[in-house]
Amino acid sequence: MRNIGVxxxxxxxxxxxAAQNRGFLAQRGIFTINLMASPGAGKTSLxxxxxxxxxxxxxxxxxxxxxxSSIDTDRLxxxxxxxxxxxxxxxxxxxxxxVAQALSRLSLEGIDLLFIENVGNxxxxxxxxxxxxxxxxxxxxxxxxxxxQKYPAMFQAVDVVILNKTDLLGxxxxxxxxxxxxxxxxxxxxxxxxxxxxxxxxxxxxxxxxNRRVDETREIRRPSQPGGLS
Amino acid sequence: MRNIGVxxxxxxxxxxxAAQNRGFLAQRGIFTINLMASPGAGKTSLxxxxxxxxxxxxxxxxxxxxxxSSIDTDRLxxxxxxxxxxxxxxxxxxxxxxVAQALSRLSLEGIDLLFIENVGNxxxxxxxxxxxxxxxxxxxxxxxxxxxQKYPAMFQAVDVVILNKTDLLGxxxxxxxxxxxxxxxxxxxxxxxxxxxxxxxxxxxxxxxxNRRVDETREIRRPSQPGGLS
Numbered sequence: 001m002r003n004i005g006v007x008x009x010x011x012x013x014x015x016x017x018a019a020q021n022r023g024f025l026a027q028r029g030i031f032t033i034n035l036m037a038s039p040g041a042g043k044t045s046l047x048x049x050x051x052x053x054x055x056x057x058x059x060x061x062x063x064x065x066x067x068x069s070s071i072d073t074d075r076l077x078x079x080x081x082x083x084x085x086x087x088x089x090x091x092x093x094x095x096x097x098x099v100a101q102a103l104s105r106l107s108l109e110g111i112d113l114l115f116i117e118n119v120g121n122x123x124x125x126x127x128x129x130x131x132x133x134x135x136x137x138x139x140x141x142x143x144x145x146x147x148x149q150k151y152p153a154m155f156q157a158v159d160v161v162i163l164n165k166t167d168l169l170g171x172x173x174x175x176x177x178x179x180x181x182x183x184x185x186x187x188x189x190x191x192x193x194x195x196x197x198x199x200x201x202x203x204x205x206x207x208x209x210x211n212r213r214v215d216e217t218r219e220i221r222r223p224s225q226p227g228g229l230s
Numbered sequence: 231m232r233n234i235g236v237x238x239x240x241x242x243x244x245x246x247x248a249a250q251n252r253g254f255l256a257q258r259g260i261f262t263i264n265l266m267a268s269p270g271a272g273k274t275s276l277x278x279x280x281x282x283x284x285x286x287x288x289x290x291x292x293x294x295x296x297x298x299s300s301i302d303t304d305r306l307x308x309x310x311x312x313x314x315x316x317x318x319x320x321x322x323x324x325x326x327x328x329v330a331q332a333l334s335r336l337s338l339e340g341i342d343l344l345f346i347e348n349v350g351n352x353x354x355x356x357x358x359x360x361x362x363x364x365x366x367x368x369x370x371x372x373x374x375x376x377x378x379q380k381y382p383a384m385f386q387a388v389d390v391v392i393l394n395k396t397d398l399l400g401x402x403x404x405x406x407x408x409x410x411x412x413x414x415x416x417x418x419x420x421x422x423x424x425x426x427x428x429x430x431x432x433x434x435x436x437x438x439x440x441n442r443r444v445d446e447t448r449e450i451r452r453p454s455q456p457g458g459l460s
Binding site for chain 1: 236268269270296297298301320349351353370377379380381382383395398402403428
């Protein structure tokens with residue numbers, strides 16, 4: 001019982017800081033994604049692919065969460081994108097206070113879109129609000145089609161499910177239709193994108209969605225001026 | 231600080247029950263594997279493949295850990311193997327007390343080899359002893375070759391690393407040699423098996439190892455009788 005009390009206190013303190021992060025980002029008109037997935041599903045590849053596709057259209061920044069190493073941050077920094085690494089030590093998820101610290105270290109001037117790459121884990125990250133605009137998860141063909149049944153809370157918590165590694169359809173055992181049905185059953189409102197970060201197939205629909213969401217976020221920050229004479 | 235105290239108390243209580251599980255299993259001469267991996271790396275496929283390969287040689291039983299569903303247990307039970315499901319609810323790892331309960335529900339008469347399939351997670355399961363004889367992890371080609379750098383504690387905690395989905399070498403981007411080097415650097419004593427549960431390639435070396443470990447476990451339980459006249 002005592003442990004449950006401590007967990008509740010941690011979650012409530014986390015929510016308080018997440019709300020501060022959300023206010024900070026909204027004030028700057030930055031659309032922010034909390035990106036979650038299993039290890040190796042393709043979170044960093046999705047971010048790298050989005051950077052390539054959106055070059056010249058949107059200005060991106062990245063907060064990278066990992067247990068250890070700065071492999072992903074080095075990869076993204078080399079693409080010319082401001083990126084900050086959070087190493088959680090042993091922690092299996094990001095928390096709002098670590099994101100707050102990372103925000104204070106990031107150069108956010110002119111940024112439209114911020115990716116927060118969570119630790120590779122389909123369980124614990126669902127419980128921690130980071131102050132994001134949207135929660136997105138990546139599920140990959142090579143993980144198998146039974147993930148919605150096994151990790152329902154993650155599939156229910158997100159606004160978007162990306163089915164990555166579609167280049168492996170027909171190579172890995174994966175039944176596409178039952179997978180999509182199970183996702184929609186758990187989360188009827190969810191947006192689903194099917195793509196391959198390796199080949200680039202399907203990236204357009206995803207980056208169109210990002211562009212629309214960034215536009216909406218800008219409009220919320222800057223209400224349109226009354227136009228002309230009307 | 232209070233939270234750290236609670237965590238330490240949970241771990242110490244877990245260790246106490248894990249020691250009881252270990253004694254219970256040793257008394258019955260059962261070689262027990264705590265099997266860990268990312269979601270979709272192939273834990274259940276490895277167990278199913280081992281059941282097929284060892285049919286007629288060893289008698290297996292399985293404890294299945296999952297957040298939700300009994301998909302895996304149903305699959306293994308249909309292969310004629312005693313299997314018990316633990317649904318952890320939201321918990322991201324198995325603990326010794328849940329394994330103790332599952333052991334009391336399993337028919338272990340004549341069993342040589344017990345697989346405990348942990349929850350799909352490369353982080354939290356490393357901290358919880360279940361009373362196993364050996365810790366084994368599965369890493370799959372489609373997850374990428376950077377997992378040792380990103381999840382070093384898991385690669386250090388185990389006795390065996392299985393590189394699964396070798397049928398995807400040459401299809402998925404994966405540099406085999408740097409992966410193997412990184413694993414051995416983190417864990418010089420580790421046994422590595424490279425195999426494909428899909429094609430069956432490489433399963434022999436793994437099941438030979440299982441057979442040897444089961445023999446050793448039997449010998450420890452039943453010291454050989456003094457033979458003949460010597």
